[in-house]
Amino acid sequence: MTEFLQALILGLLIGGVYALLASGLTLIFGVMNVINIAHGAFLILAAFVTWSIWRATGLDPLAAIVLLTPLMFAFGWLLYKITVGPIRTAPPAASVLLTFGLALFLEGVMGVIWGNTSHSVRPAYSTDSFRIGELFLPKAQVYGGLVAIVVLATLYLVLMRSWLGRAIRASAVNPQGAELVGVNVASVAALTFAVGVGSAGAGGAIASVLYPFLPGSHYQWIARLLGIIVLGGMGSLPGAVIGALCLGVAELMTVTYIGPEWATGVPYVFVFIVLLVRPQGILGTRLRQDVATA
Amino acid sequence: MQKLRWLVLALLAVAALAAAGCGGDDDDNGGGGGGGKASGEPIKVGASLPLTGEFSEPGKAAKQGYEVWQAMVNDSGGLIDGRPVKMVIKDDQSNQNTIVSDYNALISQDKVELLLGTFSSLLNLPASTVAERNRMLYVEPAGGAPELFDRGFKYLFFAQQATADKQGEVWANYVTDLPDNERPKTAAYPTLDDPFAQPTSEGIEAIFKKAGIKTVYRSTYTIDNPNLDGIASAMKAKKPDVVVNGATFEDGVGMVRALRKAGFTPKMLYQTTAPSLGDQYAKAIGKETTEGIFYAVSHSKEAETPGNTEFVKKYQEMFGGTEVPEDAADAYATAQVLQAAVKAVGTIERDKQIELADWLRENEVDTILGPLSWDELGRPEGEFLVGQWQSGVPEIVLPKEAATSDKIIPEWQPGGSG
Numbered sequence: 001m002t003e004f005l006q007a008l009i010l011g012l013l014i015g016g017v018y019a020l021l022a023s024g025l026t027l028i029f030g031v032m033n034v035i036n037i038a039h040g041a042f043l044i045l046a047a048f049v050t051w052s053i054w055r056a057t058g059l060d061p062l063a064a065i066v067l068l069t070p071l072m073f074a075f076g077w078l079l080y081k082i083t084v085g086p087i088r089t090a091p092p093a094a095s096v097l098l099t100f101g102l103a104l105f106l107e108g109v110m111g112v113i114w115g116n117t118s119h120s121v122r123p124a125y126s127t128d129s130f131r132i133g134e135l136f137l138p139k140a141q142v143y144g145g146l147v148a149i150v151v152l153a154t155l156y157l158v159l160m161r162s163w164l165g166r167a168i169r170a171s172a173v174n175p176q177g178a179e180l181v182g183v184n185v186a187s188v189a190a191l192t193f194a195v196g197v198g199s200a201g202a203g204g205a206i207a208s209v210l211y212p213f214l215p216g217s218h219y220q221w222i223a224r225l226l227g228i229i230v231l232g233g234m235g236s237l238p239g240a241v242i243g244a245l246c247l248g249v250a251e252l253m254t255v256t257y258i259g260p261e262w263a264t265g266v267p268y269v270f271v272f273i274v275l276l277v278r279p280q281g282i283l284g285t286r287l288r289q290d291v292a293t294a
Numbered sequence: 295m296q297k298l299r300w301l302v303l304a305l306l307a308v309a310a311l312a313a314a315g316c317g318g319d320d321d322d323n324g325g326g327g328g329g330g331k332a333s334g335e336p337i338k339v340g341a342s343l344p345l346t347g348e349f350s351e352p353g354k355a356a357k358q359g360y361e362v363w364q365a366m367v368n369d370s371g372g373l374i375d376g377r378p379v380k381m382v383i384k385d386d387q388s389n390q391n392t393i394v395s396d397y398n399a400l401i402s403q404d405k406v407e408l409l410l411g412t413f414s415s416l417l418n419l420p421a422s423t424v425a426e427r428n429r430m431l432y433v434e435p436a437g438g439a440p441e442l443f444d445r446g447f448k449y450l451f452f453a454q455q456a457t458a459d460k461q462g463e464v465w466a467n468y469v470t471d472l473p474d475n476e477r478p479k480t481a482a483y484p485t486l487d488d489p490f491a492q493p494t495s496e497g498i499e500a501i502f503k504k505a506g507i508k509t510v511y512r513s514t515y516t517i518d519n520p521n522l523d524g525i526a527s528a529m530k531a532k533k534p535d536v537v538v539n540g541a542t543f544e545d546g547v548g549m550v551r552a553l554r555k556a557g558f559t560p561k562m563l564y565q566t567t568a569p570s571l572g573d574q575y576a577k578a579i580g581k582e583t584t585e586g587i588f589y590a591v592s593h594s595k596e597a598e599t600p601g602n603t604e605f606v607k608k609y610q611e612m613f614g615g616t617e618v619p620e621d622a623a624d625a626y627a628t629a630q631v632l633q634a635a636v637k638a639v640g641t642i643e644r645d646k647q648i649e650l651a652d653w654l655r656e657n658e659v660d661t662i663l664g665p666l667s668w669d670e671l672g673r674p675e676g677e678f679l680v681g682q683w684q685s686g687v688p689e690i691v692l693p694k695e696a697a698t699s700d701k702i703i704p705e706w707q708p709g710g711s712g
Contacts, residue, residue, distance in 0.1 A: 007527065010527060117350040118350075120548075122551075122578070127551045129557060131557060140555075251521065255525060256527065261516055
């Protein structure tokens with residue numbers, strides 16, 4: 001029983017962090033129909049920048065989020081203007097190719113700057129845990145999970161309460177309609193992309209403490225994140241949170257009861273099952289083209 | 295039309311550059327070939343090492359070892375016929391595909407006359423195939439996976455004391471020989487999916503099982519998704535007395551940290567590779583956490599093996615610091631083996647390298663790791679040293695005659711030696 005509870009706790013904690021990382025990806029897809037394959041690379045980039053800041057100043061990686069989020073936001077906005085913006089109205093396949101190219105490019109650049117070696121950020125608390133009886137809650141995961149919840153809640157409030165949030169949701173549901181009522185869909189798309197990359201900045205700072213990373217780690221992350229948003233329903237923020245928690249718990253249960261070598265396959269199993277049983281995901285709505293062919 | 299013209303121009307430019315590049319190479323090769331007979335022409339010795347990627351820590355150390363050898367050989371009048379050595383070292387990025395093209399390029403483009411091996415079984419497995427096909431002697435500094443030697447290769451030699459399955463033998467025998475009340479009853483074996491780490495942990499498990507130490511946990515994890523917290527928690531539930539972790543650097547460090555997080559301290563902790571990486575290891579897990587951790591090691595800087603003092607001195611002179619990484623020493627010893635064979639046979643010609651291999655099969659070579667000898671398949675026939683971290687310093691504790699410390703700490707005591 002202890003073993004089961006322990007796996008559950010560890011899974012939920014890591015799932016919270018996955019949720020933050022997946023939120024940006026699902027948001028970008030929801031608004032722009034862009035599957036951002038470079039999302040994993042953005043997060044690894046943020047992790048490397050966190051590492052450099054931590055090395056140079058000793059600043060806590062979780063405090064570095066305050067710096068990294070705006071930094072990655074600006075980077076995302078710039079990148080959108082240069083690369084993704086010009087093909088916004090092209091079919092989704094074009095954006096997949098483009099962002100895949102971006103991911104490879106970033107991987108190369110990171111290799112040149114930081115070297116193709118494994119890094120990890122190790123603040124003093126990274127080997128400590130909170131204890132409840134027999135159970136342990138690693139401090140890094142707890143802090144990371146808490147920060148992820150705060151960032152996610154902020155994101156949710158922005159989406160639900162602010163004008164920008166309404167504009168983003170309007171653009172996602174009906175771009176033409178949004179244009180009609182005076183929303184500039186093109187600049188909303190740019191802001192959404194930047195918000196998505198900004199959230200990868202916050203997530204990357206947290207992930208840098210939890211997992212060792214090297215430039216090539218982004219493949220593993222994008223597989224995981226795509227698994228999450230496919231499960232949760234592509235484009236749905238609450239769906240991404242549910243998907244992330246499910247994946248976190250499923251990974252830890254796999255490690256505990258089947259064997260760690262099988263954990264890598266969990267996201268793919270998710271994708272298979274979802275596509276077979278419920279193609280729109282847990283909270284996804286059917287896209288118009290799905291309905292038309294159904 | 296305009297575009298097409300640019301394209302043609304660009305293609306022509308590329309073709310011209312490529313032709314110039316090839317031409318340059320040809321000139322070099324011609325000169326090298328012709329100058330081979332003249333004394334003083336450097337002998338190119340090629341190797342590709344994982345200078346970046348997963349194995350970059352040991353890879354960089356191995357490079358230092360080769361460079362120390364190059365400096366020392368050249369100081370003492372060259373390798374053969376008074377010809378100095380020039381190392382040609384490539385970076386394979388810890389990638390099994392890159393290493394194949396690297397060794398092919400070393401042989402066919404760089405025209406190296408001799409080869410030296412790379413780091414880790416994973417990379418030596420494909421690299422040794424290239425050497426074998428080209429009939430060039432291939433002595434490797436690491437790569438003790440048994441499967442390397444199951445292929446009947448004639449040019450492959452491993453320049454450490456024993457293959458991976460026997461790496462933990464001395465330590466495992468020490469544990470099983472402990473008096474009943476001190477001997478562990480149960481063991482856990484979390485292991486990286488790696489051709490070196492796995493046989494090492496299986497070798498130890500076999501000895502433990504025979505002595506009645508029960509296996510309560512065994513699992514294999516991958517380097518990109520280790521999930522070590524989950525493993526630590528699963529082990530904690532099984533409460534093994536001893537944990538044997540087949541690891542490389544990053545996951546080895548992660549495992550210790552995960553055990554600390556889980557609040558689980560097994561009586562004994564044995565790891566492959568990571569603890570032998572000196573200061574880096576202590577820095578990564580914290581010096582106070584190292585107390586009592588066991589590992590197998592091939593080299594000790596205090597050892598009184600022939601040439602060891604000179605090697606250590608030269609290493610410190612070239613790279614500073616007080617520690618000498620084991621992998622640097624292994625690489626140096628590898629080059630010593632190559633050197634001994636070349637000196638004894640007196641040739642480095644391509645079609646005569648089988649004579650070098652035959653000589654190694656029949657003779658013992660004195661290295662800084664101690665005397666090394668090999669069986670028909672290039673497997674070394676010696677025993678590893680057992681190391682243990684004591685008061686923040688890596689010491690040799692077994693076998694007795696090589697020990698640098700007169701005590702063995704019976705338990706892992708993270709949090710201080712008291």
